[in-house]
Amino acid sequence: MAVRQVFRAAGAGAGVAVAIGTAALYIDAPIAYNDDETFREHRISHPRDRFPAFVSAAARSVLFYPTTLVAKVYLGKLNNFTCRNEETLEKWVLSRPDHRALITVTNHSATVDDPAVLAAMLPWSCARPSLSRWSICSQEYCYAKGPLLSTIFFGSKTLPIKRGAGIDHPFLQDLFQRVQDGDWVHIFPEGKIVQGGGTLL
Numbered sequence: 346m347a348v349r350q351v352f353r354a355a356g357a358g359a360g361v362a363v364a365i366g367t368a369a370l371y372i373d374a375p376i377a378y379n380d381d382e383t384f385r386e387h388r389i390s391h392p393r394d395r396f397p398a399f400v401s402a403a404a405r406s407v408l409f410y411p412t413t414l415v416a417k418v419y420l421g422k423l424n425n426f427t428c429r430n431e432e433t434l435e436k437w438v439l440s441r442p443d444h445r446a447l448i449t450v451t452n453h454s455a456t457v458d459d460p461a462v463l464a465a466m467l468p469w470s471c472a473r474p475s476l477s478r479w480s481i482c483s484q485e486y487c488y489a490k491g492p493l494l495s496t497i498f499f500g501s502k503t504l505p506i507k508r509g510a511g512i513d514h515p516f517l518q519d520l521f522q523r524v525q526d527g528d529w530v531h532i533f534p535e536g537k538i539v540q541g542g543g544t545l546l
Contacts, residue, residue, distance in 0.1 A: 359403065366404030367496070369396035374499035375516060377489040377507070398475065401500070405474035408500050413472040416464035419457070428466040438471050444527035449478065453533035460501065463531065474502065478531040479523045481506040481516070 373395055420426040437447050451458065459480050464472065471477070482488070484505035487498040498505075504516045524530050 362403035363407055366401040367500075369400045370404050370500045371492065371496045372396070373401070374492065374495040375488065375505055375519075376495070377484040377505055402474050405500050405502070408497070409472050409474050409477060412460055412501075413464040413469065416457075416461040420461055420465040426465055431466045435467055435471065438467065438476055438529060446524040446527050447529040448524065449529070449531045450534055451531070458533070459503075459531065476529070477502055478529040479504065479520065480531045480533075481520060483508060 434449070441447060449463075451462070453459075459482075463478065479502050482498055482503040482505060484507050487503060488495045488505035495505075504519055506516055507514060510517075520530060
């Protein structure tokens with residue numbers, strides 16, 4: 346009986362943590378970039394990360410752990426997936442000094458590259474939201490279809506990017522700030538999916 350009450354209380358506490366984290370992600374999620382007055386007013390009145398990372402961590406965990414499981418099954422069991430020297434990336438993700446940024450770059454050959462490839466090649470210990478990468482996502486697919494989808498993609502640690510907006514793009518500046526904060530940032534330099542079997546990098 347006492348054990349059941351402990352589990353019930355723990356479940357309720359976890360539910361509250363996820364709900365609060367989801368609300369924080371919803372409030373912090375960026376809007377799609379349009380160089381107009383509305384966007385500029387929103388950027389001024391809604392500074393980056395009004396909530397500390399630990400507030401949204403529970404909500405991000407609900408996204409990261411199932412995604413990692415699906416990626417490991419999809420690429421590791423249902424497909425032929427090989428990786429060499431993944432321990433080097435694992436070492437830098439898990440053991441780099443505090444405030445030492447990590448920037449990784451890969452070719453973009455399929456929609457599932459992010460997050461599936463990184464999730465499949467790294468161990469479960471790297472699935473924690475606090476260790477996972479920040480990335481950029483084309484805003485027309487991820488951030489221009491309403492606040493719910495924006496919350497999910499922001500919860501997945503992506504920032505919107507408007508193709509062709511140049512290096513002064515405000516969310517590119519936010520990505521630079523993540524690097525300065527010592528976070529892991531992953532980018533696809535082609536800016537689009539490129540297939541054909543060749544190595545571009």
